[in-house]
Amino acid sequence: MSDQYRVTFVGFDADTDGQNAIERLAMKLGVPKQKVEAFTQGKFLFGISDKSKCLKQAKLLAIYGLQSKIQEVPSSSHTANNNAANERVFEALDYITSSLIRIEEKLEELEQRIDGQQKTDDDKEEEQWQSDDLFDELDLDSDPKPKSKKLLYTLLSILFVLLIVLGFSLAFPEMVQF
CATH class of the missing domain: 3.30.1390.10 (Ribosomal protein L7/L12, C-terminal domain/Adaptor protein ClpS)
Structure with missing residues (x-):
């Protein structure tokens, strides 16, 4: 050239x-x-x-x-560097997107498991109606405590914060130095 x-x-x-x-x-x-x-x-x-x-x-x-x-x-080396940086950004965004999709799939699986467990628990209670008299005398909490999604939301918020930091560092590498 x-x-x-x-x-x-x-x-x-x-x-x-x-x-x-x-x-x-x-x-x-x-x-x-x-x-x-x-x-x-x-x-x-x-x-x-x-x-x-x-x-x-x-x-x-x-x-x-x-x-x-x-x-x-100036030669096209500057343009090539910009293209390489853009390519890295797109690869990172692709990885982030695929990670979010996997997380969403796992959440759906967990919700289905929780719903399935609650249905089977309800079915078992209906089958054991005769033995409930024995447990009525005991002070047991038969209702399972609802599972908190606090940990899940905390992990998702940390993930989004890290994604934002990654995007910012890739978009403005001269401003962010680790």
Whole structure:
């Protein structure tokens, strides 16, 4: 891959009227005057191209009294790094999503087990109606205590907090350093 360059504005020649030069260049290039004015304020007039084309563009600007310089555009390694970072973020999000799906499936299984146990307990109580008289004399709590989901909700909230921290650290790695 060849190096890429871009032409940037430096200033006007000493004997050049800025407005006149802008108008003449806009007319020559067939672009609006505002675009050439934006070029003199730091925007780009020409796209990224190879060095020989940028030299021709700089010569054209010099004919109309605009001083310019050619800057090398960084290679695509920066873009490749961004793509790699984005890929890691997507992989992490995919892992998080699959983990949440597995947790949801486990919760559904536990709910089904709890519902099944309660139904079988009700069936057993109906079958043992004759022996209930013996237990009525004893002070036993026959109702099972409802299981608290506090631990489950605590673990889920910790998981979400960790997911948020992971997402933040992947989105802004320069701000979070472990």
